[in-house]
Amino acid sequence: MNPFIRDIILEHKEEIMETWLVEIKKFRSDDLLQNISDTMYENTNREFVNKLTHTIQKDKDEFQDDLIQFAERLIQLGWPLNYITRGLQEFRKITVEALSDTGENYCKSIEFFQEIENWIDDIVNLLVNQYSGSWENTVFLQKMALKELSAPLIPVFDNISVMPLIGTIDTERAKLIMENLLDGVIEHRSQVVLIDITGVPVVDTMVAHHIIQASEAVRLVGAKCILVGIRPEIAQTIVNLGIDLGKFPTKSTLKKGIESALEMTQRQIVEIEE
Amino acid sequence: MQVQTHVDIHSEWGIVAARQAGRKLAREIGFGSVDQARITTAISELARNIYLYANRGQIKIEEVTASGKRGIKIIAVDEGPGIKDLRRVMEDGFTTSGGLGAGLPGVKRLMDDFNLHSELNEGTTITATKWLR
Ligand SMILES: Nc1ncnc2c1ncn2[C@@H]1O[C@H](COP(=O)(O)OP(=O)(O)O)[C@@H](O)[C@H]1O
Ligand SMILES: [Mg+2]
Numbered sequence: 001m002n003p004f005i006r007d008i009i010l011e012h013k014e015e016i017m018e019t020w021l022v023e024i025k026k027f028r029s030d031d032l033l034q035n036i037s038d039t040m041y042e043n044t045n046r047e048f049v050n051k052l053t054h055t056i057q058k059d060k061d062e063f064q065d066d067l068i069q070f071a072e073r074l075i076q077l078g079w080p081l082n083y084i085t086r087g088l089q090e091f092r093k094i095t096v097e098a099l100s101d102t103g104e105n106y107c108k109s110i111e112f113f114q115e116i117e118n119w120i121d122d123i124v125n126l127l128v129n130q131y132s133g134s135w136e137n138t139v140f141l142q143k144m145a146l147k148e149l150s151a152p153l154i155p156v157f158d159n160i161s162v163m164p165l166i167g168t169i170d171t172e173r174a175k176l177i178m179e180n181l182l183d184g185v186i187e188h189r190s191q192v193v194l195i196d197i198t199g200v201p202v203v204d205t206m207v208a209h210h211i212i213q214a215s216e217a218v219r220l221v222g223a224k225c226i227l228v229g230i231r232p233e234i235a236q237t238i239v240n241l242g243i244d245l246g247k248f249p250t251k252s253t254l255k256k257g258i259e260s261a262l263e264m265t266q267r268q269i270v271e272i273e274e
Numbered sequence: 275m276q277v278q279t280h281v282d283i284h285s286e287w288g289i290v291a292a293r294q295a296g297r298k299l300a301r302e303i304g305f306g307s308v309d310q311a312r313i314t315t316a317i318s319e320l321a322r323n324i325y326l327y328a329n330r331g332q333i334k335i336e337e338v339t340a341s342g343k344r345g346i347k348i349i350a351v352d353e354g355p356g357i358k359d360l361r362r363v364m365e366d367g368f369t370t371s372g373g374l375g376a377g378l379p380g381v382k383r384l385m386d387d388f389n390l391h392s393e394l395n396e397g398t399t400i401t402a403t404k405w406l407r
Contacts, residue, residue: 168290170286170290171286201293201314202293202311202314202315202318203315204315204318204319204322204377205319205373205374205376205377205380206318206322206373206374208374209373209374232308233307233308233310233311234311236308236311236312237308237311237312237315237384240312240315240380240383240384241315241376241377241380241383241384242366242376242379242380242383243374243376243380
């Protein structure tokens with residue numbers, strides 16, 4: 001930064017900081033900031049404005065690390081990004097006003113405004129990047145978690161596995177169903193797989209198509225598929241759609257499905273008499 | 275003014291949103307669970323066709339009344355390539371995408387009234403209505 005600007009900012013540092021602290025308090029009405037304690041708010045404001053003035057005193061590497069750490073802490077605490085962007089806008093406005101009031105001609109020049117602009121823009125970019133990086137990370141982790149939950153194959157007895165499907169089936173999930181079915185059937189040496197669609201809200205032709213393809217693939221690796229949990233209203237819409245599930249073993253409930261799977265593997269559940 | 279909902283379809287999320295809007299209105303109008311399932315499935319088919327064949331478009335869902343009857347009307351509009359083989363598209367099993375080809379004939383059976391208008395390079399508009407009995 002131009003040394004003249006740096007010096008004049010440092011000269012007016014106290015005044016800029018005080019005005020900013022007054023202005024930033026007005027944001028407090030912001031919903032997201034309300035459940036932060038007064039002391040915490042005060043302290044963070046002071047720290048923020050100190051960090052901002054440090055950015056012109058220290059060299060780039062040093063203040064960047066400093067700012068990043070500060071942002072990470074705010075992210076952890078759940079402070080809104082809005083606090084940072086508004087805080088910086090306000091800071092720029094106050095700085096420009098304070099310096100214009102000095103009567104220095106240079107402080108009215110375009111070059112001066114550009115210097116201030118660039119200085120603050122760099123900080124905004126750094127902090128916003130930090131925030132969005134953390135969001136992307138969160139979304140990525142949630143996506144992974146969802147993926148793991150989305151099509152589990154559970155071995156319930158020797159050679160019998162169940163895949164309970166809950167929620168909407170989109171193309172990506174349909175792919176997972178197929179992969180997990182085939183991998184699981186081989187891994188658990190399943191002879192019978194029950195696909196439970198009790199929790200699938202809509203069975204349209206795409207979902208039906210995927211289920212048909214999956215059960216054909218299962219047959220090719222030497223196992224059998226039973227479709228269970230077809231709710232009455234779903235059964236009717238499937239018929240209306242003209243989809244013929246006649247070729248596929250179906251059972252109304254998981255319980256009945258498991259009974260027939262045991263039968264197919266020459267086993268049964270018996271009650272023990274005392 | 276009767277209820278009307280518009281849902282933009284440009285991703286698979288739009289399909290889910292349109293179905294949810296349809297189920298909600300169908301329930302409010304008083305359709306039973308079987309008809310709710312028919313209506314949502316029809317919306318799903320039309321919305322997916324938009325997404326697959328036209329990339330983007332809109333699903334409009336509205337309450338309608340005629341000669342004392344209440345019903346739900348689904349309008350699927352897109353400005354995509356249009357349907358080439360208009361006659362065969364209503365045959366069971368006709369598909370250009372390796373699908374089941376049961377979507378459009380299925381929607382016709384799921385709903386009471388069905389109307390298809392499509393022009394090459396102009397787009398497709400499909401209207402389907404279900405009446406409350
Ligand atoms: N909105 C649309 N725009 C262009 N073509 C369409 C549209 N909807 C359906 N089609 C054509 O009609 C065919 C049949 O549609 P459908 O009955 O839903 O079966 P599927 O989607 O399984 O192919 C599609 O393969 C496609 O070629
Ligand atoms: Mg279709």
